[in-house]
Amino acid sequence: MKIPPVKGTRDFYPQDMAVRNWIIDGWKRVSLRNGFEEYDGPIFEYLQMFQIKSGDEIAEQLFSLKDRGDRDLALRPEITPTLARMVNQRISSLPMPIKWFSVPRLFRAERPQKGRLREFFQWNVDIIGVDDVLADAETIFCALDYLREAGLTPDDIVVKISSRKMLAVVLQAIGVAEGELDALYAVLDKRNKLADEAFEEMLQKQLPDTAKRQKVLELMSAETVEEIGSMFGRQEAFDELVTLMKWLDEMGVGSYCKFDPGIVRGLAYYTGIVYEIYDKESELRAIGGGGRYDDLLKQFGGPAVPATGFGIGDCVLGILLEEKGLLKPKTKEPDYFVACVDENYKGSAVEIAVQLRSRGYVAGFSYKAGKLGKQLKEASQQNAKKCIIIGEEFNNNQLVVKDMATSEQETIEVDKFFAELKP
């Protein structure tokens, strides 16, 4: 009986797994050096967890299931609600600031598309307990520290940055009521994701006044903070953006960053700086995005604690790195392959191989002790660096070591061989 995999999921054969590990190992290494500690939560939570302040977009995309007590659960579509729950649970004992990262496997029940699967990994980096815009700069730096190390230059990617605080101030100056902001953000976030006509129809529904609509579109098209400043006057929210840009320059990643008032973010919980990372040609979906969410912990039953962070998925990033020829997964390369001249020495070959393994070396042997030439071919197919040959010399406690690159051979005492191995 043959059963196919579920659409929108991935089978990770060893070569695919090597790519996944290479990407995720990079995320982990860069997170740690930037001072973040790893955490994780369960794959599923109570359904309600994801219905609090997550915006309609997320709620529609949940895989839901039930526990034995018939309670509604959902596979996590994001880890931020879990982060809020975990921090709130230990709010009185966790030292602040909290600098945590995670690489959760996430799920969306939507129709699979290029760069958007039903099951994916997402790098999440968050700082909780710091209201200074320096924390926003540090998280953006952390993302770029990885992307730059992976080989992506300012010609390849751009971080488009705006501020919900600035948007709120300016939109209210235009005449949008405070209570209508969240709904308008959700519409504005669609500008680059929908066809012009569909977007304009949505916007008109949300904002029937033509004059206001015109001003909103003008705002969204501004190229610099100063331009908006001259339209609507300077505000604290503008200064914050200017300070952020200054920090990013000082951190040496300013050339990757660009102010863009068109960045809004779909999720309702953002309160300050917001940003999205794109390929420079804008041919792909967003590589990632994030921002400040100072009210979230409170919405999850905790105290008001400032927070900022981002998420970067593995799908779009993987496509971009592949297009740019920057994927460099590790390949399998045994340190040793232990061959034997005939069946009588097979036991000894296996013994030597497993001793090498227990000392930390990658070592293989052949299940069928066939002809030596065949075993050497197997060693070569496996890309073994060295081949050990067990034969008559073994009766005198000696073995032959062959360098597979140079074909040089040497005969050596077994004890000496093991004594000389690097630890």
Add this chain to the structure above:
Amino acid sequence: MKIPPVKGTRDFYPQDMAVRNWIIDGWKRVSLRNGFEEYDGPIFEYLQMFQIKSGDEIAEQLFSLKDRGDRDLALRPEITPTLARMVNQRISSLPMPIKWFSVPRLFRAERPQKGRLREFFQWNVDIIGVDDVLADAETIFCALDYLREAGLTPDDIVVKISSRKMLAVVLQAIGVAEGELDALYAVLDKRNKLADEAFEEMLQKQLPDTAKRQKVLELMSAETVEEIGSMFGRQEAFDELVTLMKWLDEMGVGSYCKFDPGIVRGLAYYTGIVYEIYDKESELRAIGGGGRYDDLLKQFGGPAVPATGFGIGDCVLGILLEEKGLLKPKTKEPDYFVACVDENYKGSAVEIAVQLRSRGYVAGFSYKAGKLGKQLKEASQQNAKKCIIIGEEFNNNQLVVKDMATSEQETIEVDKFFAELKP
């Protein structure tokens, strides 16, 4: 609004995550040196996948969900069906033998108990395409290579080994029909998991004949292969067990292994050698188990290909390692903490910190450039190895490096400092 986590799941705070990473990194390292390549599949598959030949026990324990097309899906309770599906999909192009490992996150909808959670990780190691018992020995060696390196001795753990082939031969000699074997295995597997009375009731129901039942219990209590041999005569299945034990001795792990005809394994798909790993005092559930499953690929619509492998979960293993004082998770220890004498040098401190990070060093700084003493205290609380102090010297392109262990300080040119960093 406060929502609790789902019962039977775990929150991995950084200290818990460090333990999880330490265990899983060990599994991966040992798998690789034993010549296995990593793979993974989706978290969910079509429900049917897990209903094929998985035994009733598994089928009852599934978390089921639906996709948008209302098809039944299930969270994976084991990865072997996925492995069979993936291998079958590429059976004609994958070079044999296949030596693969995985560390899937698995799910069981049962009542959580000590060492048995609804969500856990399992180390899976499999060899596909080798019918030689050497492959069974190699997988058992791989498990022990890890467990021994973790510090567990033959006084701590035991691998109890038997053979379904031997059981089939002997049980049929006792008078059990071939068609009744699978159902009887499922009952016999419960012997150590149920109270005596409950087990005897189950066995009586399955095997009403008192004489046969008596003989089965005698068989299950034998201490050596020879003992069974003298009761029922020698068979090929017995020789296989003897050869396996000889291999395990040659591999240097014989002292961990013991023949035990009471080992049956609950899953229906085992066909040959079966084994389970226990703590020596048998105070915990099985640490892991495995065996040969030569018919599984065929049952999933592929050709008949021999296969053998094991699974070890993280829950019972974690409990045992903790009890024995063998958990050694990595702790956070920044290479550098960059402090500044006052707010004027904060930007430079951040700059130096992020430059260190991009060169691969773990480096921190303080968000509030408060008093230097307070920053040094922060450095000390974070266990930083060295503290860099940015002050007036920085105007002359110099910085101060303080060793946090010895309290020694030196003033050094910035360029020289970076030039002398180890790569």
